[in-house]
Amino acid sequence: MSADAPDVNDIVRKAITREVNNQRRLANYTWEQKSVERMLGDAGELKKTEVRVWEHLNLDGTSYRKLTEKDGKPLPAQEARKEQEKMDREIARRKSESASKRQERVREQQKREKEAIEMREEVMHAFQFRLEGSEKINGFDAWKIAGEPRADFKAKSREGKMLSKIRGKIWVEKQSNVWLRFEVVTLDKLTFGGFLASIGQGATLSAQQMRVNDELWHPEWFRIRLNARALLKKFNADVEESFRGFRKFQTESRIVETAEVDK
Numbered sequence: 001m002s003a004d005a006p007d008v009n010d011i012v013r014k015a016i017t018r019e020v021n022n023q024r025r026l027a028n029y030t031w032e033q034k035s036v037e038r039m040l041g042d043a044g045e046l047k048k049t050e051v052r053v054w055e056h057l058n059l060d061g062t063s064y065r066k067l068t069e070k071d072g073k074p075l076p077a078q079e080a081r082k083e084q085e086k087m088d089r090e091i092a093r094r095k096s097e098s099a100s101k102r103q104e105r106v107r108e109q110q111k112r113e114k115e116a117i118e119m120r121e122e123v124m125h126a127f128q129f130r131l132e133g134s135e136k137i138n139g140f141d142a143w144k145i146a147g148e149p150r151a152d153f154k155a156k157s158r159e160g161k162m163l164s165k166i167r168g169k170i171w172v173e174k175q176s177n178v179w180l181r182f183e184v185v186t187l188d189k190l191t192f193g194g195f196l197a198s199i200g201q202g203a204t205l206s207a208q209q210m211r212v213n214d215e216l217w218h219p220e221w222f223r224i225r226l227n228a229r230a231l232l233k234k235f236n237a238d239v240e241e242s243f244r245g246f247r248k249f250q251t252e253s254r255i256v257e258t259a260e261v262d263k
Contacts, residue, residue: 119159
């Protein structure tokens with residue numbers, strides 16, 4: 001790499017700051033999520049495919065997900081009616097709850113969002129970064145950066161503990177400092193939910209980001225190939241999530257930019 005190459009840590013730091021601000025802006029949007037899950041046999045043969053589409057909404061201060069399609073078709077009338085009735089009951093429940101209960105519900109979601117942001121901010125301390133050059137990603141000029149886990153990294157957040165068990169590459173757009181793509185492989189087993197579920201070594205994760213509008217970027221797709229275990233049941237799967245139909249529902253919302261993450 002030439003002597004006038006940019007500081008790789010500075011690139012990553014700015015990308016993380018942009019990502020944190022993106023996550024905060026997302027609270028002002030509704031969108032659709034399509035999930036394609038392919039269950040595989042031990043030899044990698046396709047056994048079953050399930051396709052689902054959900055609409056993500058904000059109901060009285062916290063998120064809600066409503067199923068709208070299955071296997072490429074709108075829900076049958078009876079099932080669609082049940083989904084609508086389920087959402088109507090949840091709307092009624094949230095509207096009738098006491099002020100203290102609503103605050104508790106909102107605080108719980110804010111806690112989850114805060115934990116996700118803390119994990120992103122820990123990335124700076126979890127990896128040794130190396131600039132590998134530049135590439136074109138989805139029409140944008142991007143820096144290509146490799147990340148290897150640091151042996152001395154000590155996670156502060158619960159989610160941050162996973163960072164020491166992965167390595168990967170990230171592509172960051174040169175002008176805006178937005179991440180455009182990442183590819184990750186697991187180096188060890190990742191465990192979730194009090195050891196009830198886990199992802200095995202060698203699972204691969206990748207994502208590509210798109211520009212939604214002047215203020216928001218969001219993953220266009222996210223893919224994971226894994227060998228996993230949940231409630232003692234082992235399975236292999238390919239999962240792809242894609243996102244569409246972003247609509248801003250709080251036109252007067254104002255997001256305050258955060259400062260750059262700590263070095």
